[in-house]
Amino acid sequence: NPVENAKRLAAFKAVDNHVVNGVIGIGSGSTVVYAVERLAQRVREEGLEVICVPSSFQAKQLIIQHGLKLGDLEMHPELKVTIDGADESDLQLTLIKGGGGCLTQEKILASCAEEFIVIADYRKASENLGEQWSKGIPVEVIPSAYRAVYQKIEKTLGGKSELRMSGSSKAGPVVTDNGNFILDWNFQTVMNWKDVETSLNMIPGVVENGLFVGMARKAYFGMSDGSVMERT
Ligand code: DER
Numbered sequence: 001n002p003v004e005n006a007k008r009l010a011a012f013k014a015v016d017n018h019v020v021n022g023v024i025g026i027g028s029g030s031t032v033v034y035a036v037e038r039l040a041q042r043v044r045e046e047g048l049e050v051i052c053v054p055s056s057f058q059a060k061q062l063i064i065q066h067g068l069k070l071g072d073l074e075m076h077p078e079l080k081v082t083i084d085g086a087d088e089s090d091l092q093l094t095l096i097k098g099g100g101g102c103l104t105q106e107k108i109l110a111s112c113a114e115e116f117i118v119i120a121d122y123r124k125a126s127e128n129l130g131e132q133w134s135k136g137i138p139v140e141v142i143p144s145a146y147r148a149v150y151q152k153i154e155k156t157l158g159g160k161s162e163l164r165m166s167g168s169s170k171a172g173p174v175v176t177d178n179g180n181f182i183l184d185w186n187f188q189t190v191m192n193w194k195d196v197e198t199s200l201n202m203i204p205g206v207v208e209n210g211l212f213v214g215m216a217r218k219a220y221f222g223m224s225d226g227s228v229m230e231r232t
Pocket residue numbers: 027028029030031032084085086087088096097098099100101102103106
């Protein structure tokens with residue numbers, strides 16, 4: 001499967017290039033699974049000494065399943081490196097994240113790391129946001145405020161938002177690891193993403209949004225031809 005192979009290539013290269021002994025932030029999603037696999041392999045084979053801080057229940061399960069040392073942010077508020085996936089990246093490494101609903105703790109771990117490294121397959125490498133990712137920018141909101149927030153977003157920023165529903169697995173809206181709802185905001189054009197990130201977070205009731213601007217140090221994109229494209 002070319003996409004899964006591309007994810008694995010990016011993940012292995014990032015772990016090999018950036019992980020040294022220390023405290024590592026572990027992102028969420030399917031690509032980061034390969035990074036945890038590689039991390040566990042290097043611990044076994046090279047005696048690497050790492051403590052892993054999760055960005056979600058999913059990441060926590062991954063760390064435990066691979067027998068890695070589990071830490072938390074209270075114990076380790078400063079991380080050596082955080083490795084995480086992304087839903088899309090533009091040429092400036094502005095990211096859309098939150099496709100998996102874990103954006104709030106992911107952004108916290110990205111902000112606490114000396115280096116925030118992104119791993120992804122070729123489908124995520126765009127010139128401008130929105131070229132390949134069509135589900136909009138996730139916005140985590142306090143449940144009682146979701147209607148008020150989406151009206152404010154549409155009034156101030158335009159576009160359309162919709163409440164992310166669980167689908168067949170559970171009736172009703174998706175509830176995040178933090179007990180909140182998610183609005184997916186479908187923007188219409190390329191915008192000043194730094195301004196948008198700030199505007200979104202200034203709306204009372206918004207907990208966090210999935211725009212990661214100026215945070216990633218480097219991104220590794222696994223390509224369908226077996227190569228890895230790097231963006232800094
Ligand atoms: O939800 C997230 O932010 C995830 O990191 C997501 O963006 C990447 O998920 P994937 O690795 O399964 O594509």
